[in-house]
Amino acid sequence: MSLLRMAGRPMLASMFVAGGLHALRRPADVAPAAEPIVRPVADRVAALPDDTEQLVRLNGAVQVAGGVLLGLGRCPRLAALALAATLVPTTLAAHRYWDAEDPSDRAQQRIHFLKNLSMMGGLLIAADDTGSAPSLLWRGRHAAQDLRHDAHLVHRSVKAAARPAAAAGGIRAKLGSC
Secondary structure, three states: OOHHHHHHHHHHHHHHHHHHHHHHHOHHHHHHHHHHHHHHHHHHOOOOOOOHHHHHHHHHHHHHHHHHHHHHOOOHHHHHHHHHHHHHHHHHHHOOHHHOOOHHHHHHHHHHHHHHHHHHHHHHHHHHOOOOOOOHHHHHHHHHHHHHHHHHHHHHHHHHHHHHHHHHHHHHHHHHOO
């Protein structure tokens, strides 16, 4: 693992671990801001709990688990995707700068909104980072390419061997008829 990955992943993950722990310990602090976002989603998705505080805790638990996994470099791509998924409702619930009436509050919320948008970009880059190892897509493409190459070589060798065999068979047929 490169030094940049080793230092960068825990840095990126730290905000999620801290925020997730806060949501787990004190969901009542976050639930009122989350209610306008959580309610429509919970009504449409039957698998989610109806209680906003439970959903805040669930989001916090995913953030803590994803943050720890990303920080330790364990399943970092999956962890980054999970964190990116939790960041969407968190940002929409907590940083609605377009609803703020006070200009200074609006400016502050816009800064936090853009900060979360930047973190989302970092998470998407982390989710795409294969850590210098080829991705499964690359491996699949190259395996298919190698298979086509091998098939072409087999075809050429069969074709090359078939000509002398056919000639020998023709000679044997002529000799056998004498």
